[in-house]
Amino acid sequence: MKKTLEYLAWVAIVLPLVYLFLVWNQLPDIVPTHFGPSGKPDAYGPKWTLTILSAVSIGVYFLLRYVPQLDPRLNKASLSEHYPKLVLLIVTFLALVHCLVIRASLSEMAGENFTTILLVGVFLLFAGIGNYFNNIKSNYFVGFRTPWTLESETVWRKTHQLAAKLYFGMGLLxxxxxxxxxxxxxLFWTLGLIFGSTIWIVAYSYRVYQQEKK
Known part of the structure; x- marks a missing residue:
């Protein structure tokens, strides 16, 4: 199962490159390289720059896949049996963003439609991440690594139980x-929900730690 998920992650990384290859001759020589908060392009560059997002996806994959192995807390137990699914979820999101940017370069799709699709994807990503928080073991690299969650297994568990419910509900809503x-x-709605939920979770971890300390 783990190997299958790794293969699927690489498929997600490669597919945008295949899409880019198929439409290469249809792309203009100069394409958008950055989009502002309104979804409209505010920077441009040669079309080969569209391959950079694949390099980012590969870097994120290796970072997520191998860096947690350096954690001394994980010598006796894996991060989570579901962690490869979380890695697949994140690289799939990056692949979809890559395809969206290519599509925007092809059809000049920008503005509100571009922003809406991107933000819906961001919210669904958070919902997916929340779905796996319940199973993440205490570590130094993934999850809510506050001073209080790292100090106590109980605080870690309770904090991530809340984070799982909050992120999943926040993502769908x-x-x-x-x-x-x-x-x-x-944009205000998106940032407000994400930052508000995150601050709530961090504050909750402190409160649970203080309760346990007493």
């Missing part, structure tokens, strides 16, 4: 609502 919001409010 955010993805649904952001579709209907006016363009001006989409």
């Amino acid at each position: 955010g993805a649904f609502v952001v579709i209907w919001l006016p363009e001006l409010w989409k």
Whole structure:
């Protein structure tokens, strides 16, 4: 199962490159390389720069795949039996973003549609991440690594149980609502939910630690 998930991760990394190869001759010589908060391009470059996102995906894959093995806390137990699914989820999200950018370069799709699709993807990514938080063991690289969660296994477990529910619910709610919001409010809604949920989880880890300490 683990090997299958690794193969699927590489398929997700390679597919945008295949798509890019198939549409290469249809792309203009100069393509958008950066999009502003409104979803409109604000920087341009040669079309070979579209391959950079694949390099980013490969770097993220190796970072997620191998860096946690350096954690001395994981000598006796793996990070999580579901961790490869989390890695697959993240590289799949990056692959979809890559395909979205290629599509935007082809059809000049930008503005509100581009922003909406991207933000829906971000919210669904958080929902997926939340789905796996319950199974992440205490470590120095993945999860909410506050001073209080790293100090106590109990605080780690309770914090990530809350994070799992909060991120999953926030992701589904955010993805649904952001579709209907006016363009001006989409980014505020997204940042507000993500930062608000994250601050709540960090504060909760401190409160649980203080309760356990007493």
